[in-house]
Amino acid sequence: MGSDRDAVEDLRRFFQASYFPDVNQEKIQKQTPAEPDPDTPEEFTRRGDALAAEGEIGQAIEHYRKAVQLGGQQARPHTRLADAYVYTENSARAISQYKKAINVAPDDAEPHFGLAELYRRFGRIKAAIREYRIANYLDKKNAFYRYRLADALTQAGYLRDALVEMTHAVEISPDDSFYRFWLAELHLRQGNHEDAVRQLEVAAELATQDDYYHLRLGALYLQTGQAEKAVRSIRNAIRIRPENGSYKQILGEIYLHLGREEAANVCYEFAGALDAYDHDFVRRFRISVGWQ
DSSP states (O other): OHHHHHHHHHHHHHHHHHHOTTOOHHHHHHHOOSSOOTTSHHHHHHHHHHHHHTTOHHHHHHHHHHHHHHOTTOHHHHHHHHHHHHHTTOHHHHHHHHHHHHHHOTTOHHHHHHHHHHHHHTTOHHHHHHHHHHHHHHOTTOHHHHHHHHHHHHHHTOHHHHHHHHHHHHHHOTTOHHHHHHHHHHHHHTTOHHHHHHHHHHHHHHOTTOHHHHHHHHHHHHHTTOHHHHHHHHHHHHHHOTTOHHHHHHHHHHHHHTTOHHHHHHHHHHHOOOOHHHHHHHHHHHHHTTOO
């Protein structure tokens, strides 16, 4: 029972981190002054962050509210309170607090980004894009902001603009495989196969333990007539996930297309019996590379 309880708490903290990504115990401890004044907005905000990190969102909201009352001309308490309201799905109050933060500090990118995320959740894609653009203008070195803007632009059908923003994200964080991967995907949507291959090759090289990146690169190689390179990529995926029979089945099919039947049979042998999910996965892979 104890281990189940620990697992539940770990899961709770995991989901909370998606709303409070910059809150962790180490950061909170570093921010703690030697003798904190209990009646300052900074201290109430710090306590709210600590409570949020522990999953006590209701108490965190109370501390953020006190911080707002004491520091009405500070943006951060409003933003943190808005984040907490988002977590509790109190969207109207979250929007109100984000807007108050913007009124207090119009040059602060964070509340604009939070507002954009909230607008997008409710399908207000154009309003979200506007706020994302403002956040990116105010924080030009934030690759994640660029990625979210590019993703929203893609959703709205503005693929060329999305490609520009994702390119900026890669320029900001050139060693982050995540942004390289999505830049490759956008190039592929635009029909820029050579650029897509180039970006995905770098992404796979950076993410040496991400089997999906290598699998995706293998599929792209097949789409561009580079089956021998696809073999290498799928073998890398198998190296990372040796228990995945569907990868071995896919490698066998690549060998079969290359006329290497004996190698294909070895792959099928080691793939073993596939379940329904694996068969569907292989089927979708075939479709993605144009084999059926």
